[in-house]
Amino acid sequence: MSTSTLERTKRAPSRAAATPVPLPCTGARLRRLTRRMTSFYEQHLRGLGLKLGQYSVLVHLGREPQTLMHLADELEMDRTTLTRGIQPLIEHGWVSEVPGSDARQRCFVLTAQGERFRQDAEAQWCQAQLALEARLGRDFTANLQAQLDQALDRLKPALAEDN
Numbered sequence: 001m002s003t004s005t006l007e008r009t010k011r012a013p014s015r016a017a018a019t020p021v022p023l024p025c026t027g028a029r030l031r032r033l034t035r036r037m038t039s040f041y042e043q044h045l046r047g048l049g050l051k052l053g054q055y056s057v058l059v060h061l062g063r064e065p066q067t068l069m070h071l072a073d074e075l076e077m078d079r080t081t082l083t084r085g086i087q088p089l090i091e092h093g094w095v096s097e098v099p100g101s102d103a104r105q106r107c108f109v110l111t112a113q114g115e116r117f118r119q120d121a122e123a124q125w126c127q128a129q130l131a132l133e134a135r136l137g138r139d140f141t142a143n144l145q146a147q148l149d150q151a152l153d154r155l156k157p158a159l160a161e162d163n
Contacts, residue, residue, distance in 0.1 A: 037132075038052050040128065040131075040132060041055075041125070041128045041132075043128070044124050044125070044127050044128035044131070045121065045124050045125065045128070047124070048117075048120060048121055048124060050121055050124075051085070053077075053081075053085045054085055054086075054088065054089055055121050055125060056075055057071070057075070057082070057085055057086055057089060057095070058089065058094065058095075058110065058114065058117070058118045058121055059118070059122075060074050060075060061095060061108060061109065061110040061114070062109070062110055063109055063110060063115075064109065065098050065100070065107035065108065065109050066107060066108055066109070067100060067105050067106065067107050068082060068083065068086075068105075068106040068107070068108065071108065086108060089114070090108075092117075093111060093113050093114070094110065094111055094113060094114030094117050094118075095108050095109070095110060095111065095114055096108065096109050096110075096111050096114075
């Protein structure tokens with residue numbers, strides 16, 4: 001190789017140098033954080049025998065029937081996971097399955113017992129939320145929530161309609 005070719009090679013940016021190096025995996029970090037957060041909340045809900053996902057379902061249900069599909073969309077959860085999570089709530093008598101406008105529709109409502117239980121669960125959740133804010137700092141928690149909301153808003157259009 002001639003000296004002038006060698007000099008041009010040294011000066012020319014390589015394709016590899018132009019490609020940015022990715023940061024560590026955001027998905028893996030978020031999954032670790034999610035597991036830790038879930039455990040934190042579930043420590044407070046444990047006395048009620050309630051998982052965090054089940055609490056979310058209780059909060060989103062009311063006395064008006066909601067279809068499984070609508071509830072899954074609200075919770076941004078797939079229907080199979082929601083069905084597994086809602087089953088224990090039905091078994092405890094907190095949620096009831098009612099007929100929909102067509103035979104294929106599965107609709108769910110919160111029972112009177114479920115409304116009373118949800119009040120107890122909300123009190124436990126409130127304690128968990130305040131404990132989390134005390135641990136992380138209220139400003140940090142508010143900033144984290146804002147960042148997560150922005151990430152959700154930015155990612156939603158990048159995914160298929162069923163996500």
